[in-house]
Amino acid sequence: MPSMRPDASRIYRQYLSAVLLHSHASARACDLGATDLYALNILQLTGAMTPGELSARTGLTTGPTTRLIDRLEHAGYVRRVPDPGDRRKVTVEPVSEPADLDRVMAPARQRIGDILGGYTPEQLEVLFDYFTRATEAYRESAEQLRSE
Amino acid sequence: MPSMRPDASRIYRQYLSAVLLHSHASARACDLGATDLYALNILQLTGAMTPGELSARTGLTTGPTTRLIDRLEHAGYVRRVPDPGDRRKVTVEPVSEPADLDRVMAPARQRIGDILGGYTPEQLEVLFDYFTRATEAYRESAEQLRSE
DNA sequence: CCTAATCTCTTCTTCGAAGAAGAGAAATCT
DNA sequence: AGATTTCTCTTCTTCGAAGAAGAGATTAGG
Numbered sequence: 001m002p003s004m005r006p007d008a009s010r011i012y013r014q015y016l017s018a019v020l021l022h023s024h025a026s027a028r029a030c031d032l033g034a035t036d037l038y039a040l041n042i043l044q045l046t047g048a049m050t051p052g053e054l055s056a057r058t059g060l061t062t063g064p065t066t067r068l069i070d071r072l073e074h075a076g077y078v079r080r081v082p083d084p085g086d087r088r089k090v091t092v093e094p095v096s097e098p099a100d101l102d103r104v105m106a107p108a109r110q111r112i113g114d115i116l117g118g119y120t121p122e123q124l125e126v127l128f129d130y131f132t133r134a135t136e137a138y139r140e141s142a143e144q145l146r147s148e
Numbered sequence: 149m150p151s152m153r154p155d156a157s158r159i160y161r162q163y164l165s166a167v168l169l170h171s172h173a174s175a176r177a178c179d180l181g182a183t184d185l186y187a188l189n190i191l192q193l194t195g196a197m198t199p200g201e202l203s204a205r206t207g208l209t210t211g212p213t214t215r216l217i218d219r220l221e222h223a224g225y226v227r228r229v230p231d232p233g234d235r236r237k238v239t240v241e242p243v244s245e246p247a248d249l250d251r252v253m254a255p256a257r258q259r260i261g262d263i264l265g266g267y268t269p270e271q272l273e274v275l276f277d278y279f280t281r282a283t284e285a286y287r288e289s290a291e292q293l294r295s296e
Numbered sequence: 297c298c299t300a301a302t303c304t305c306t307t308c309t310t311c312g313a314a315g316a317a318g319a320g321a322a323a324t325c326t
Numbered sequence: 327a328g329a330t331t332t333c334t335c336t337t338c339t340t341c342g343a344a345g346a347a348g349a350g351a352t353t354a355g356g
Contacts, residue, residue: 008264008276011276011279011283012260012279014192014193014283015279015280015282015283016167016171017189017190017192017193017283018193018282018283018284018285018286018287019164019168019282019286020167020168020171020186020189021186021189021190021193021286021287022286022287022289022290022293023164023168024182024189024290025289025293025294026293028207028293029293034172034182034183035182037168038168038169038172041165041168041169041172042165042169044161044162044165045162045165045166059176104293107289107292107293108285108286108289111285111286111289112160112282112285115278115282116156116278119274119278123274126267126271126274126275127274127275127278128156128159130263130264130267130275131160131163132159132163134163134166134260134263135159135162135163135165135166136166137256137259137260138166138167138169138170138256138259138260139166139169139170140259141170141173141255141256142166142169142170142172142173144255145170145173145176145177145252145255146173
């Protein structure tokens with residue numbers, strides 16, 4: 001990060017730490033393992049996919065992936081839908097309203113909502129522009145790490 | 149999140165997912181366990197603390213915490229410093245430059261740096277104002293989850 | 297001073313999740 | 327139609343990390 005501010009890097013690092021801290025605390029509060037949350041994020045970000053594809057993305061072999069999906073399905077975060085075109089296949093799709101996770105995330109969502117509510121439309125434009133770009137940047141970087 | 153945009157919530161959610169995705173991929177690339185990264189984040193965010201305090205913050209008992217610190221120290225992310233005032237105590241402090249993690253995070257940092265470099269000073273003001281406030285919001289929310 | 301409290305670390309056991317290998321079902325290709 | 331490939335799922339084993347209990351060392355209090 002260039003010299004926009006002397007402490008820009010530090011602020012950003014602490015920001016990331018706080019996000020991760022909260023995410024981990026949320027997972028813990030839901031009795032959700034780290035890999036489970038990771039997979040759930042993949043599904044929410046990328047959309048429905050087959051177990052095989054999820055295996056590839058998580059880096060797990062198919063065995064653990066089956067049981068990972070079992071856990072997520074049992075907890076009500078995803079569901080298995082048979083593929084109409086290919087009856088060997090199953091599609092794993094994220095469920096719209098994951099009850100527990102939503103409840104746990106509510107306080108943070110409230111706080112962030114309050115913060116965002118204090119900005120002008122022009123400022124929000126900037127923020128959401130950043131969110132959109134950063135999403136792509138992190139997704140690409142993660143992809144890059146995965147393929148190394 | 150109120151009706152600032154119809155897809156605001158979705159954009160923000162995907163943004164968070166991407167951040168977490170990348171973080172998990174980074175941890176994986178460093179052979180760093182989820183709890184290890186979690187603890188490291190606590191230390192980087194809050195600063196040096198005793199193993200007992202780290203135990204409380206991670207929610208672990210003291211046994212696993214000792215070995216968690218062992219792993220982090222061995223990997224070169226933290227170090228133990230004896231407390232001069234109380235010789236029973238040890239202070240665990242994060243090391244300034246964690247080699248592996250830095251290397252793994254470099255591509256993302258580059259991309260984010262490029263994105264931020266494209267904004268005007270006024271826009272950066274808005275972004276860093278958000279980062280600062282959001283850090284506090286997530287930290288408080290995580291604290292709240294921990295104490296439930 | 298001597299007891300109680302505090303702090304870290306060690307040991308043992310337990311548990312969850314990952315890997316490996318293969319079975320079973322269905323699609324594809326010759 | 328038969329053989330091969332492609333999926334998912336099952337079983338068994340292995341491994342890392344968490345919990346419980348207690349030892350050892352140091353400080354604080356009566």
